[in-house]
Amino acid sequence: MLLKKYVKTRRKVKILLLVTIVALIVITCIILLGSSGPNGSTIERLLDERFIARAYQPQSEQLQQPKEQAVALLQPHRENGVIVPEKYDEHKIKARIMQNRLQQVKQQQRDNEAEQSRTTVDALTTAVHIFYTAPVPWYKSKKPPLPQPEHPNEVALPLTTPKPVKILNTAFYPALGLYKPSAKLLGQHFENIRNCGIGVIILSFVRPSDPALLHQILELAPQHNLSVTFELSVAGNRTLDFVRQQLQEIAAYVDLPGFYHVYSQSRAALLPVLYVSNAYKLSESLGRQLCRPTAQELAEQLNVPKNVGGLRRVLDALFIGHIRLKSHADVLRRLCFDGFYSKLPSNGAVFASTWKNWSYLKSYALSYKMLFVPTVGPGFAERNKFPRHGDIQRHRSNGRYYGVAWRTAILNHVGFINIASYNNWPDGSQIEEVVPRAGFLDYNPGSRTKYLDLTAHWVGNFLKTRQEAASAAAGAVLNCYELLNNTIC
Structure with missing residues (x-):
């Protein structure tokens, strides 16, 4: 009744609402100011x-x-x-800097102790191969950008042709610097490879090659109980004469003591092992030249010079071709290759480099009496703005990426494994030592020999698994692609 008595006009209603709103605002401010005091922190x-x-x-x-x-x-x-x-306290900042420096010195001491107590494998296995780059192409050429025009509607034309600029082509920085091959350096590299338990080095054979360097490597490798083999690069536009000439040049190195051979049960002879990069690009007419001749063809070719006929007349070897897609395995089977390998250490980039597909490739190879060689790698960091294979960079994940690749290959009971590279710095797949440097990646946390130690660990596991499989199958017929005495079918 009292409200009806005083609120009879619209003006009085507005005044009453305004007073109510002001009262609520005042109460809210008092509550907020009271809770913001030093003792007003909420639970x-x-x-x-x-x-x-x-x-x-x-x-x-x-x-x-x-x-x-x-x-x-x-x-x-x-x-x-x-x-x-x-406030800025100079003494505190200096104390913090000194503390950081002391921590760095302690870390370096721990790294030196870790290097002195490195993981090594006493036994060597010729079933593990590693790609080796000599010399390393440290720099790549890059065209400088064109000058900007003074006015937006004009086109800037350079007065002279700009010279390409050389830039460092690596995402990591090596501990030995930007080295060149020498006897001392090669000996140090081969000693590291031997300590990892690896028995075979794969060299890229690209024409024109350096015969003096190849002979030096083939002479030094046996001193460290290592063998050497070659990887040919064959593109789809290469002619038969080009491939034949490459094999003729390689035939001069095959008989050297340091070249890698395996014993073939079907051929009853020691055969060299050759990797063929981009083998899936070979045409049918060129690839069929790798087929072994029949007895009748051998009789007909007795009086024919070696530069005529199939490629195996020039050099009979165990040819392992590079594949990428699922269909490439069948292509190499029809081209008479003895086996295939994945080469790219980037999981999921292509069918052959995907870890979950290695089981299929292993069973396919066994079905047609071929050899499947998976390629494992610690990561992939190709430092190109437009990489050749697309966006296939793979982070090392503190060594976990490398471990999963090794574990997958071991569980598939493959006869041979090859490692992406010892020192392929442009691709970022190396296991060689690195040093932290501004603008470059490193192996932290861990010592600079981290991936050499991991390689020795996984090679030891691979050897242990093969020996356990041989002991479990004592008295039974073993698969000739998994024998331990360097013998294949």
Whole structure:
């Protein structure tokens, strides 16, 4: 009744609503100002600060320092309710820098101790091969950008042709610097490879090659109980005469003591092993030249010179071709290759490099009496703006990527495994030592020999698995592609 008595006009209603709103605003401000005082922290905020203190404080310090003191460290210094920024203290900054330097020195000492106690494998296995690059192409040419025009509607034409600029073509920086092949350097590299338990080095044979360097490597490798084989690069536009000439040049190295051979049961002879890059690009007419001649064809070719006829007349070897797609395995089977390998250490990039497909490729190879050689690698970091194979960069994930590749290959009971590279720095698939440097990737956390140690570990596991499989199948007929005495079908 009282409200009806005083609220009879629209004007009085508006005044009453306005007074109510003002009263609510005043009450809200009083509540907020009261809660923002030094002792007005809510329980929820206090719990959040305690959680942050526990999350960012070492466990040993958590046990020693009370919770209230840890929370107090997170509270900013206030004066009259205003946050006061922390003052610059030169002594604290210098102390922090000295502490960081001491930590770096301690880390270097730990790395040196880790290098002295490196993981090594006493036994060598010729079933593990590794790609080796000599010399390493450290630089690549890049065209400089054209000058910008003075006016937006004009086209800038250079007065002279700009010279290409050489830039460093590696995502990591080697511990030995930008080296060139020498007897001392090769000996150091071969010693590291031998300590990993690897028995065979794969060299890229590209014409024109350096005969002196190849002879030097083939002479030094046996001194470290290593063997050497070649990888030919054959593109689809190569003629039969070009491939024949390559094999003729390689035939001069095959009889050297350092060249890698395997014993073939079907041929009853020691045969060299040759890898053929881009083998899936070979045409039918060129590839069929790798087929072994029949007895009648051998009789007809007795009086024919070796530069006429099939390629195996020039050099009879175990040819392992590079594949990418699922259909390439069948292509190489029809082209009379003895086996195939994946080469690209990038999981999921193509069918052959995908780990889950290795089981299929292994069974396909056994079905047609061929050899499947998976390629494992610690990662892939090709430093090109437009990579040749697309966006297939693979992070090393602190060695876990390398471990999964090895584990997959071992579980498939393959006879041979090849490692992407020892020192292919342009592709970023190397296991050689690196040093931290500004603008480059490194192996942290861990020592600079981290991937050499991991390689030795996985080669040891591979040897152990093969020996256990041979012991379990004692007295039974073993698969000739998994024998331990360097013998294949």
